[in-house]
Amino acid sequence: MKTTPVDLADLKSSVLSVPPLARDAQGEPSKAENRRMVEWLRSGDVTTYLYGGNANLYNFGVMEFGRLLDLLEEIAPGDGWMIPSIGADFGKAADQAAILRERAFPTAMVLPLAFPATPSGLASGFAKLADISARPLIAYIKNDGFLDARDVARLFRDGAISALKYAVVRAEPKNDAYLEAILDAVGSGERIVSGIGERPAIDHLEMGLSAFTSGSVCVAPHLSTAILKACREGRLADATAIRASFLPLEDLRDAHSPIRVLHEAVRLAAICETGPIGEFLSNLDGAERLAAIAAAARELKAKSEAAASGAERRAASA
Numbered sequence: 001m002k003t004t005p006v007d008l009a010d011l012k013s014s015v016l017s018v019p020p021l022a023r024d025a026q027g028e029p030s031k032a033e034n035r036r037m038v039e040w041l042r043s044g045d046v047t048t049y050l051y052g053g054n055a056n057l058y059n060f061g062v063m064e065f066g067r068l069l070d071l072l073e074e075i076a077p078g079d080g081w082m083i084p085s086i087g088a089d090f091g092k093a094a095d096q097a098a099i100l101r102e103r104a105f106p107t108a109m110v111l112p113l114a115f116p117a118t119p120s121g122l123a124s125g126f127a128k129l130a131d132i133s134a135r136p137l138i139a140y141i142k143n144d145g146f147l148d149a150r151d152v153a154r155l156f157r158d159g160a161i162s163a164l165k166y167a168v169v170r171a172e173p174k175n176d177a178y179l180e181a182i183l184d185a186v187g188s189g190e191r192i193v194s195g196i197g198e199r200p201a202i203d204h205l206e207m208g209l210s211a212f213t214s215g216s217v218c219v220a221p222h223l224s225t226a227i228l229k230a231c232r233e234g235r236l237a238d239a240t241a242i243r244a245s246f247l248p249l250e251d252l253r254d255a256h257s258p259i260r261v262l263h264e265a266v267r268l269a270a271i272c273e274t275g276p277i278g279e280f281l282s283n284l285d286g287a288e289r290l291a292a293i294a295a296a297a298r299e300l301k302a303k304s305e306a307a308a309s310g311a312e313r314r315a316a317s318a
C-alpha cells in the first residue's frame with residue numbers, strides 16, 4: 001500500500017475509484033468481497049481507492065474505524081493508494097483523525113457537512129483536523145460556496161490539504177464561476193480532481209483538473225481508465241465516445257440514488273457480493289428497477305471486459 005505523501009503523479013496516474021463497501025449478512029465489512037472489488041479495479045489499471053460516500057462512511061462509527069483501516073491495509077494491492085474518509089461532522093472527524101495519526105495512510109478525505117457549517121468555520125476546522133491527523137487531508141466540495149476560494153488556496157499553502165475533490169453538479173460543467181474562482185485562487189488545477197464520475201470529467205480535465213473520481217469505474221475500470229488516457233493524450237472525441245457507454249448506468253444512478261444504484265450494480269454484475277448497504281440507507285428494491293440496473297451494469301461490465309481482451313490481443317501480437 002502506498003504510504004508516502006501524496007504527490008502530483010499520484011493524483012494523475014489513475015482514476016480515483018470510489019467503491020461501495022461490501023458487507024456480510026451481519027453488516028460487517030467483508031474482507032473477501034472488498035478484495036474482489038479492488039482486484040477487479042486493479043485489473044483495469046485503477047490503483048486509487050477512495051472509500052467515502054459510496055461506501056456509506058457518512059454513517060460509519062468511530063469505534064469501527066480502526067477495523068476498517070485494518071481491512072483497507074489488508075486488501076490494498078502493493079501499489080494501491082487507499083484513501084479512507086472521515087467526518088462528516090467535526091467531532092467524529094476529529095476522533096477519526098486521532099486514530100489516523102497512528103496509521104500509515106498518506107491522507108484521508110473529509111466528507112462534506114452541509115449543515116450546520118459555514119465556509120470560514122469549515123476552513124478553520126480543516127486546519128485543526130490536519131493538525132490532529134498530522135497529515136494533509138483531501139477536501140470535498142459538493143455544494144456551491146462550501147469553502148471560500150481564498151480559503152481553499154490558503155489550506156493548500158499551509159499544507160492542511162493536499163487535494164480537493166470538486167463535485168458541484170452543473171448543467172454545463174464548463175460554465176462554473178465557483179470552480180473558476182477556486183482555480184484562480186489556487187493558481188492551478190493540478191491538485192483538484194473532478195468528483196462526479198465520468199459525465200463531467202472530460203470538461204473538467206479540459207479546464208485543467210488533474211483526474212476524476214468515479215463510482216461506475218467499479219463496474220468498468222478498463223473503460224474509465226481509457227477515458228482518462230484518451231484525455232491525457234488529447235483524444236477528446238475518443239474519450240467522449242467511451243463515456244457514452246457509462247450513461248445508461250449513470251442515468252439510473254441519477255434517477256434512483258447514485259450510492260444505492262452503484263451498490264446493487266456491482267452485485268448484479270457479479271463483481272462482488274455487496275450485501276447490506278449500511279445504516280441509515282436501505283438497499284434498493286423493486287424487480288423492475290433492479291432488472292434495469294442489472295441490464296445496464298452487465299452491459300457496461302461486458303464492454304470493459306471486451307476492452308481488456310482487445311488490449312491483451314494487441315499486446316500479444318505486437
Ligand SMILES: N[C@@H](CC=O)C(=O)O
Pocket residue numbers: 018053054195196197198213214215216258
Ligand atoms: N459521486 C461520483 C464520484 C465519486 O465520488 C460517483 O459515485 O460516480
